[in-house]
Amino acid sequence: MNGLVLSGGGARAAYQVGVLSYLAEKAPEVSFPIIVGVSAGAINAAFLAGQRGTPTENLGSLSSCWTSLNTDRVFDTNLSALGLSGARWLWTLGGGGTSLGPRVKGLLDTSPLREFLEEQVLVEGIAMNVAEGRLRALGLTATRYATGQSVTFVQGAEDVPTWERVRRCGLPAKISVDHVMASGSIPFIFPATAIDGEYYGDGSIRQAAPLAPAIHLGAQRLLAIATRYNPTLEEVRALATTGYPQPARIMGALLNSIFLDALEADAERLERINRLLEALPPGAPNPDGLRRIDTLVIRPSRDLGSLAQPHKGRLPRTLRFMLRGLGIHRMHGAELLSYLIFEPPYISRVMELGYEDALTRWDEMERFFSDGA
Template sequence: MSGNSSNGRHGDLAFVMGGGGARAAYQAGVLRYLSRRFPRLQIPIITGVSAGAINAAHLAAHHGTFEQATEELFHMWSNLNVDHVFRTDVGSLSWHVLRWARQLVSGGSRAAPRVRGLLDTDPLRAYLTDAMHAIDGELTGINYNLRMGRLKAVALSTTNYSTGQSVLWVQGQGVKEWERPTRRSRLATLTVEHVLASSALPIVFPAVQIGPHWFGDGGIRLAAPLSPALHLGAGRILAISTRHSPTARQANRPTVTGYPPPAQVAGVMMNSVFLDLLDDDAHRLETINRLLAGLPPEERGGMRPVRLLTVRPSVDLARLANRYEPQLPKAFRFLTRGLGTRQIEAPDFLSMIMFQPDYLAELIRVGEEDAETREGELAALLEPDGKTEISGGRAGSATTMATDGRKAT
């Protein structure tokens, strides 16, 4: 990922890719528009969590320009379908469901089958290995970009199921490990396994073994999605969320009537884990910023401003999912309908596993359009020397934040 420097007096630029399963195709759309507007943009710091780790790893590992990297990412998502992510044949789905059923009625018997994820994601491992040009699983392009000075650090968030800790896997130059009781970082040579671990939706996708421990979706324990970028020294952050910000009226509108089916419960849980936390973290930073604005510089404890711009979908991506649900493979569609997805107007759970080409293409289109709408704000963040600085505002706007890097949570 080569191009013009994005450093200087404004600080290192960081891209933060949030989670959301199949919704991460939206990020590919945003990035594609950015690449046409800023074809040789350089991004020193890239972080990703959940499915956002796929996009983060791809950008960090690509040898070409930003435009070339995003165009290849566009094709990766455009060519993706359900069969590239997990097995959808009747035999495989039935086998996994039956193993789960046997485990549940076994009473903990040692003779019961060991179950992992509800779905077999070996196809995704093969797809990513090929798409990211991995060699023996290693994302060799990351080391190349580090040596060339095009990249400072890339970080992928995971959850250690053995300890319950949030583990941030970092590959970079001049980066030191840090540790807290419930979260820590580890220096590593990133591989496809790290990407799979970060994006392994709990229960649905199997955990991934890295060393002696098993890891799953990084969104489970990552309370502060902006924290990795801050720890790595970001001075400006572009965060791409996959969560639509509803109006008060939209938020109060029920998406299901009667008793909520399992898919609705799962969707609410996944929203709280994977989609809501970025908004909460941005609000926390804005609160700190407002407090610091009332203090003279000498009383700010050495904290430095960090500009944040959050781009999010202008429409509810979950509502779009129902439109394309009939195109899912028959056996998989039968399974999801059994969970009650057809009873819900905006099935968040379905939208996260809706790896259907037409749906993904729609998300990419929405992402491109949303980025175009926000072009002025994006230019102010990415080309601060050529644009008027934007300060203040609500979540989703360009805002001057504050941190000293050492105090980031």
């Protein structure tokens, strides 16, 4: 059974749309009964899980969804809104813990994104697809702030399992826009989201094993689409600087570590388990009930930060002014910029790169899905 794993990365998640669009064109018969997503990947996951058309039609709709976005439809960039948010942060930091004054929730107001998702995500379609057997399970992961657990909210068939560990659990749910918002609530930048009286933040914060939810739900073959480029050693050396790092560079590195570094390590763990199972002699007991999980990870062939830098002038003036103080006018601020620039020219270029990368790796993808036929 195929599982689709969609990681986070803010505006970078448009890359996943390009990869899946090429796959839908070349192999429309390939389906994903299990879909899991985290952070911005949860938007793609929930959208696809609620669609009722063919794969090509569904991806066309998702592409249109992304290209209709702009920054104003993700968070409020009005000068008064940003100024009020900044004032609340100053009050909180300088108030010495006093309970007087407004409570700070996030740097940016994401109510426009909620309105957009309520238009685009067909939550009733998720239930219909589950009932008709087109979808076995949808899982969206968020971080429960009270306990620090990585919580995967699951809507699926009656026999879909749930799980509970110290650091992660899977709970049955009727997926709503609240779950999508919770999964993508980037700490400090976006406000936390309340679900059943508890507050949740971005699911990537504590998700050390991003492939685990799909495996828990029964997937045997995983297509995981990451949003981070793996640089060469020479490229890493070229980035080295001696000056004190700009805040934007520090924040970009922090976001990378939260959202993008766990997938590769998890895929490597699965590969080691597969090799261990292959090495077992015939008839030997299976340790801990392990099973082989084939995984294919697709990631950008270019640095998405470098693609974002030329488009920084398209950000709303107020947001551009605020971020310039953090250093986005310098090349090393491009990482942070690539998460936040929800503007059509950048989004379209990122989707194009996903499409091109899928084309380049099509032979590998074709073998991967053919082996599981």
